[in-house]
Amino acid sequence: MIDLFFIGGPLFMGILTIILVAMVSLACYIAIQKKKDGENPPADSWVKELGILGLVIGIFGQFIGLYQAFSAIEEMGSVSQSMLAGGLKVSSITSIYGLVIFILAIILTFGLNLTGRTR
Numbered sequence: 306m307i308d309l310f311f312i313g314g315p316l317f318m319g320i321l322t323i324i325l326v327a328m329v330s331l332a333c334y335i336a337i338q339k340k341k342d343g344e345n346p347p348a349d350s351w352v353k354e355l356g357i358l359g360l361v362i363g364i365f366g367q368f369i370g371l372y373q374a375f376s377a378i379e380e381m382g383s384v385s386q387s388m389l390a391g392g393l394k395v396s397s398i399t400s401i402y403g404l405v406i407f408i409l410a411i412i413l414t415f416g417l418n419l420t421g422r423t424r
Contacts, residue, residue, distance in 0.1 A: 313398030317366030321359055321399065325406050328355040332413040339420060352417065356410020363403015370396030 310318045332352050374392040378384050 309398055309402075312395055313402065314366065314370065317362065317369070317399045318402065320362055321366075321402050321406060324355055324359040324362065325409070328352055328359070328406065328410055328413070331355065332417060335417055336420065339417070350414075353410050353414045356407040356414075359406030359410070360403045363399045363401070363406070366399030366403070367396050370399065 310322075335352070371393075374389075374396060377392075378389070
């Protein structure tokens, strides 16, 4: 797992990890506030917004990686299909991580909304 972090590029993977930690911390804080006060804090939608931000930054990281790969291919002239496939695989790591963050945000938001409802 640590290998994927460094293969995907420490800059974008680091930013995505910071977003993930902030999102989970915010969800925990909101859950504690709901249990303590019994009301919905207005920060409920922030969890989903952080998830969307993670998804967008993941896709942006992939586009940056693809741009760099295509620039390298342009300089080299021609590359093998396996090298091209490897570059595409590496560039998609940040998008997959961003998508996982977004899915987790949806699950957390659903859980927070579910616990906030009265019966």
